[in-house]
Amino acid sequence: GHYIICGFGRIGSLICKEFSAKPLPFVVVEKDAAMVDLMEQDGPGYLVLRGDATIDDVLLKAGIKKARGLISVVTSDTENVYITLTARGLNPDLFILARAGEEGSEIKLKRAGANKVVSPYLIGGSRMAQAILRPTVVDFIEIATGHEHMELQMEEIMIPHRCGFIGETLASSGFRKETGVIIVGVKKQNGKMVFNPESHTKLEAHDTLIVLGEPGAIQKLEQLVGCDSCAEELIKKHRKTNG
Amino acid sequence: GHYIICGFGRIGSLICKEFSAKPLPFVVVEKDAAMVDLMEQDGPGYLVLRGDATIDDVLLKAGIKKARGLISVVTSDTENVYITLTARGLNPDLFILARAGEEGSEIKLKRAGANKVVSPYLIGGSRMAQAILRPTVVDFIEIATGHEHMELQMEEIMIPHRCGFIGETLASSGFRKETGVIIVGVKKQNGKMVFNPESHTKLEAHDTLIVLGEPGAIQKLEQLVGCDSCAEELIKKHRKTNG
Numbered sequence: 001g002h003y004i005i006c007g008f009g010r011i012g013s014l015i016c017k018e019f020s021a022k023p024l025p026f027v028v029v030e031k032d033a034a035m036v037d038l039m040e041q042d043g044p045g046y047l048v049l050r051g052d053a054t055i056d057d058v059l060l061k062a063g064i065k066k067a068r069g070l071i072s073v074v075t076s077d078t079e080n081v082y083i084t085l086t087a088r089g090l091n092p093d094l095f096i097l098a099r100a101g102e103e104g105s106e107i108k109l110k111r112a113g114a115n116k117v118v119s120p121y122l123i124g125g126s127r128m129a130q131a132i133l134r135p136t137v138v139d140f141i142e143i144a145t146g147h148e149h150m151e152l153q154m155e156e157i158m159i160p161h162r163c164g165f166i167g168e169t170l171a172s173s174g175f176r177k178e179t180g181v182i183i184v185g186v187k188k189q190n191g192k193m194v195f196n197p198e199s200h201t202k203l204e205a206h207d208t209l210i211v212l213g214e215p216g217a218i219q220k221l222e223q224l225v226g227c228d229s230c231a232e233e234l235i236k237k238h239r240k241t242n243g
Numbered sequence: 244g245h246y247i248i249c250g251f252g253r254i255g256s257l258i259c260k261e262f263s264a265k266p267l268p269f270v271v272v273e274k275d276a277a278m279v280d281l282m283e284q285d286g287p288g289y290l291v292l293r294g295d296a297t298i299d300d301v302l303l304k305a306g307i308k309k310a311r312g313l314i315s316v317v318t319s320d321t322e323n324v325y326i327t328l329t330a331r332g333l334n335p336d337l338f339i340l341a342r343a344g345e346e347g348s349e350i351k352l353k354r355a356g357a358n359k360v361v362s363p364y365l366i367g368g369s370r371m372a373q374a375i376l377r378p379t380v381v382d383f384i385e386i387a388t389g390h391e392h393m394e395l396q397m398e399e400i401m402i403p404h405r406c407g408f409i410g411e412t413l414a415s416s417g418f419r420k421e422t423g424v425i426i427v428g429v430k431k432q433n434g435k436m437v438f439n440p441e442s443h444t445k446l447e448a449h450d451t452l453i454v455l456g457e458p459g460a461i462q463k464l465e466q467l468v469g470c471d472s473c474a475e476e477l478i479k480k481h482r483k484t485n486g
C-alpha cells in the first residue's frame with residue numbers, strides 16, 4: 001500500500017523527503033496549481049495529483065481504497081479535520097496522521113478519525129524548554145533520531161512470526177553480546193510497552209524491540225532476527241558466557 | 244541567574260509553563276500591550292516586562308547582564324535575529340536559544356550569536372515522518388520526554404567534582420544493579436559524547452550521564468551520586484556479584 005500526503009507546504013515537503021529517502025511509495029495531493037506546476041518542473045519527481053483533498057473523488061483518484069495511510073498536513077486546521085473525516089469515511093482501516101496547528105484541534109482531529117495527531121508548535125515549544133532543562137538529553141535524542149551522526153540510531157525491530165529466538169530471554173539470545181546494541185524497550189503484540197526490560201525478559205513472536213546502537217550494529221541485529229539458521233548458533237555461542 | 248523569554252506566543256507560553264513547573268526563574272518580554280494586559284489579569288502570575296526585545300534598554304531592564312540565558316521566540320525570524328544580535332552584544336557569555344521559522348534562518352541566527360536554534364516546522368515534519376517510519380520509536384521518545392507516563396523518563400545526571408564513584412566503572416559503581424536505570428550515553432567534560440557505553444567505562448568528574456529509567460529510580464541515582472558516604476557502601480555491596 002502507498003501513502004497519500006495532503007498538502008505540500010513546509011511540513012509536507014519534509015515528509016516527502018524522508019519518505020523518498022527510505023523509500024516509501026506516496027502520492028502528494030495539492031490544490032494550489034502554482035505549487036503543482038513548480039513541483040512538476042523543478043521538483044524531485046514526486047507523484048503529484050492536483051486537487052482538493054476534502055473531496056471524495058480526489059481521494060478516490062489518489063487511491064485511498066488501497067492506501068496504507070494518509071497524512072493530512074495542509075495549513076488550516078479546519079481543512080485537516082475535513083480531510084480526515086472524508087478519508088475515514090472512504091477507508092475505515094486507513095492509518096491517518098494529521099497535523100494540529102491551533103490549541104484544541106487535536107481532540108477534533110481525533111474525533112474526526114485521526115489515529116495520531118502531531119502539533120509542531122507543541123513539540124517545538126517542548127523541545128526548546130528541554131534544550132534548557134536537559135540539554136544533553138536533547139542532544140542525545142537529536143542524534144539518535146537524526147541521520148547526520150552515524151554513531152547512534154534508535155530503531156525498531158519486529159520479531160517475526162517464525163523466529164529461532166522466540167522463547168529465549170534477552171540475555172540468552174546473545175543480542176547484546178553479539179551486536180552491542182541496547183534494547184531499551186519492548187512493545188508486546190497487545191500494545192503494552194515494557195520499558196528498560198530486564199535481561200530475563202522472554203522474546204515472543206511479534207514483539208517490537210526498541211533498540212539503540214550504531215546503525216551497523218542495528219543492521220546486524222535485523223539480519224539475525226530475520227535469519228532462521230542464525231539463532232541456534234548464536235545461542236550456543238553465548239551460552240557459556242551466560243551460564 | 245534567570246532566563247529571559249522574548250515573546251509570549253504559542254511557543255513562548257509553552258516554555259513558560261515548563262519553566263514554572265521545574266521551577267526555573269524567568270521574566271517574559273512582550274511588546275504587545277493587549278497580551279501583557281491579558282497576562283497580568285488572567286495569567287498564571289509570570290513576571291512580565293512590556294517592551295521591544297530588540298532594544299538594548301529593554302533587555303538591560305530585563306536583567307540581561309546577570310541572566311543565565313535568553314530564549315527568542317517571537318513570530319518573525321527577522322526579529323529573532325535582531326534580538327539575538329542585541330543580546331549577544333550585551334552579554335557575551337549568555338546562552339541564547341532561538342526559534343527559526345523559515346528555511347535558511349537557522350544559519351543567520353547562529354551567525355547572530357545563538358548557541359542553539361530550534362525549528363518547530365523541521366522537528367514537526369521529522370516527527371510526522373518518523374511516526375510512519377518508526378511508530379514505536381516515536382511512542383517511546385514521547386513517553387520518555389513527556390510528563391504523563393511515570394514508567395519511563397530520560398534524564399541527565401552530572402558526576403560532581405568530588406564524588407566517591409569517580410574512578411569506578413559503570414559496572415563496579417553498582418548503578419544499574421542498585422537502581423535499575425540504563426546509562427545510554429555519557430557526555431565527557433570536553434563535550435565528547437560516548438554512546439551506549441560499555442560496562443568497563445570509567446566514571447570521571449563532570450561526566451554527564453544520560454539515563455533511562457523510572458522517575459523514582461532516576462531520583463535514587465541522583466541521590467547516590469550526590470551523597471559522599473554512599474559510594475563506598477554501594478561499591479562493596481555489589482562487588483561480589485561483579486567479580
Ligand SMILES: [Ca+2]
Pocket residue numbers: 142143144145146147148149150151152153154
Ligand atoms: Ca542518528
Ligand SMILES: [Ca+2]
Pocket residue numbers: 386387388389390391392393394395396397
Ligand atoms: Ca516520561
